[in-house]
Amino acid sequence: MRQINPDVCAAYPITPSTQVMEQFSEYVADGLVDTELIATESEHSAMSACIGAAAAGGRVMTATSSQGLALMWEMLYIAAGMRFPITLACVNRALSAPINIHGDHSDSMGARDSGWIQIYAENAQEAYDNQIQAVRIAEHMDVRLPVMSCMDGFITSHAIDSLELLDDKTVRDFVGEYKAINPLLDVEHPVTYGALDLQDYFMEHKRAQAEAMKNSRKIVIDIAKEYKKISGRGYEYFEEYYMDDAEIAIVILSSAAGTVKTVVEAMRAKGEKVGLLRPRIFRPFPYNELSDALSNVKAVAVMDRADSTGAEGGPLYMEFKSALYNRKKQPLMINKIFGLGGRDLMLPDIEMVYRELRDIKNSGKIRALSEYITVRGEEAAYGKA
Amino acid sequence: MKKKGWKELPIGGVILEAANTKKYSTGDWRTFRPVIDLDKCTNCMRCWIFCPDSAVCLVDGKVNHFDYEHCKGCGICAQECPDNVKAITMIEEAKAKEGK
Numbered sequence: 001m002r003q004i005n006p007d008v009c010a011a012y013p014i015t016p017s018t019q020v021m022e023q024f025s026e027y028v029a030d031g032l033v034d035t036e037l038i039a040t041e042s043e044h045s046a047m048s049a050c051i052g053a054a055a056a057g058g059r060v061m062t063a064t065s066s067q068g069l070a071l072m073w074e075m076l077y078i079a080a081g082m083r084f085p086i087t088l089a090c091v092n093r094a095l096s097a098p099i100n101i102h103g104d105h106s107d108s109m110g111a112r113d114s115g116w117i118q119i120y121a122e123n124a125q126e127a128y129d130n131q132i133q134a135v136r137i138a139e140h141m142d143v144r145l146p147v148m149s150c151m152d153g154f155i156t157s158h159a160i161d162s163l164e165l166l167d168d169k170t171v172r173d174f175v176g177e178y179k180a181i182n183p184l185l186d187v188e189h190p191v192t193y194g195a196l197d198l199q200d201y202f203m204e205h206k207r208a209q210a211e212a213m214k215n216s217r218k219i220v221i222d223i224a225k226e227y228k229k230i231s232g233r234g235y236e237y238f239e240e241y242y243m244d245d246a247e248i249a250i251v252i253l254s255s256a257a258g259t260v261k262t263v264v265e266a267m268r269a270k271g272e273k274v275g276l277l278r279p280r281i282f283r284p285f286p287y288n289e290l291s292d293a294l295s296n297v298k299a300v301a302v303m304d305r306a307d308s309t310g311a312e313g314g315p316l317y318m319e320f321k322s323a324l325y326n327r328k329k330q331p332l333m334i335n336k337i338f339g340l341g342g343r344d345l346m347l348p349d350i351e352m353v354y355r356e357l358r359d360i361k362n363s364g365k366i367r368a369l370s371e372y373i374t375v376r377g378e379e380a381a382y383g384k385a
Numbered sequence: 386m387k388k389k390g391w392k393e394l395p396i397g398g399v400i401l402e403a404a405n406t407k408k409y410s411t412g413d414w415r416t417f418r419p420v421i422d423l424d425k426c427t428n429c430m431r432c433w434i435f436c437p438d439s440a441v442c443l444v445d446g447k448v449n450h451f452d453y454e455h456c457k458g459c460g461i462c463a464q465e466c467p468d469n470v471k472a473i474t475m476i477e478e479a480k481a482k483e484g485k
Contacts, residue, residue, distance in 0.1 A: 083397035204391035
C-alpha cells in the first residue's frame with residue numbers, strides 16, 4: 001500500500017487486518033505517502049467513504065476482515081455496481097457466532113456474489129504480488145470493478161515469512177497514474193452518481209457489470225504476464241502441483257495448499273499419482289480452464305474452509321460441481337469442510353483424504369459427498385495415518 | 386424517447402447530463418390527479434411552495450395549472466390548500482382519462 005500510494009484510504013481496523021492499517025497510518029504520519037487517511041467509526045462507513053472518494057476521482061484502498069467485511073456488505077454491492085476500482089485487502093477470518101478471530105473463508109465467500117473480483121493468496125509473497133496486480137486489474141478500462149485480495153488470517157497475515165519486495169519506483173511505474181472516469185471533482189462536467197434506476201434501465205446496467213466481470217478473465221492473465229516481467233514471478237488462474245499425470249487430486253484455496261504440497265511430495269515419493277489444484281482467482285471463476293485441469297483426474301476432493309449450510313457442500317465444491325456438469329469426462333467428486341475458525345489442517349488429515357480418494361478411484365463408490373473433517377465427534381472413516 | 390441498450394450506457398448508472406430529470410415522466414405513477422378550480426383559488430401559493438415535483442405551474446405569477454407529465458399525484462397540494470378555500474380536488478386518474 002505504501003508503494004502504491006493511494007489517494008484515499010478509509011478504514012476501521014479489525015483483527016487480523018488491524019496491522020495493515022496500523023502500519024499504513026505510520027507511513028501517513030511519517031509522510032512516506034500522500035494518502036488521505038480516514039479513520040471511520042465503522043466498516044460500513046469505511047466502505048462508504050471509499051465509495052465517495054472513488055466517485056470524487058481518487059485511487060482508493062482499504063483493508064478488513066470478518067465482521068468488518070460483513071458490516072460493509074451493503075456498500076460492497078454499491079462499490080461494484082457503481083463500478084469503482086477500489087482494492088481491499090481481505091485478511092480472511094471466521095464470521096461469528098461463536099466469536100472467533102482466526103482464519104477461515106466464511107467472510108469473503110459470503111461476499112462472492114457482491115460483484116467484486118476475488119483473488120486468494122497462498123502466502124505472504126503472493127499476497128503482496130496480488131495486491132499490486134489488483135490495482136491494475138480493477139482500474140483496467142475493460143473492467144472497472146473492485147478487487148478483494150484475500151489471504152488467510154494469522155496463518156498468512158501474522159506468520160513470519162520471507163518475501164521479496166520490488167523497489168518503490170518499479171511498483172509505482174507498474175500501477176501508473178490513476179485515470180478516473182466521470183469524477184465528481186471535475187466541476188466543469190457535473191454528473192450524478194447513485195440515481196434511481198428502475199425497471200427501464202437497471203437490467204442494462206447489471207448486464208454491463210456482468211460483462212466487465214467477464215472481461216476481467218482475460219485481464220487478470222494479461223496483468224499477471226506484465227507483472228512477471230517486473231518481478232520474475234508468474235501467476236495463472238490457478239496453480240497445478242503434480243497435476244500432469246495425477247489420478248486423484250485435492251482442490252484447496254490459500255495457505256492450506258502449502259500443507260497439501262508437503263503431503264503430495266511425500267506420496268509421490270512412494271509412487272502415488274496424487275496432485276493438487278489451488279485456485280487463485282475465484283471471481284471471475286475460470287470454469288473452463290479449471291474443468292480442463294481436472295478432466296483426466298479420476299477422483300477429486302474439493303476442500304472448503306467455509307460451509308454453506310443447507311447446500312450439498314461448501315462454496316468452492318459447488319462451483320466445481322457446476323463447472324463440470326456439462327463435461328463428458330467428469331471425475332468423482334467429494335467435499336471436505338475443514339479448518340473453520342482457524343482449526344489446523346495437519347498432514348495426516350490430508351493423507352486421510354488422499355486415501356479416501358484412492359478408494360473412490362478403485363471402487364467407483366462414494367461414501368459421503370460432503371462431510372466435516374478435523375472435527376471431534378466424527379468417526380474418521382479412513383483412520384489416522 | 387428510444388431507450389438505450391446496455392452497451393451504449395455510461396458505466397455504473399452515472400448520469401452525465403445535469404437536470405435531466407425533466408425527461409423522466411413521473412406523471413404515469415399517478416393514481417389521483419389534482420384538479421384546480423381557479424374561481425376558488427386565492428393565489429396563496431401554498432400548493433406551489435409544497436409541491437415536491439415543481440408541478441404547480443404559474444402564468445403571470447398566478448397559479449394556473451398542473452404539469453401532469455411530472456405530478457405524481459401525492460395530493461400535498463390539495464391537503465395544503467387552506468380549509469376556507471379548498472380549490473383543489475383529487476380525482477381518480479382513470480376517470481380523468483375517460484374525460485370525466
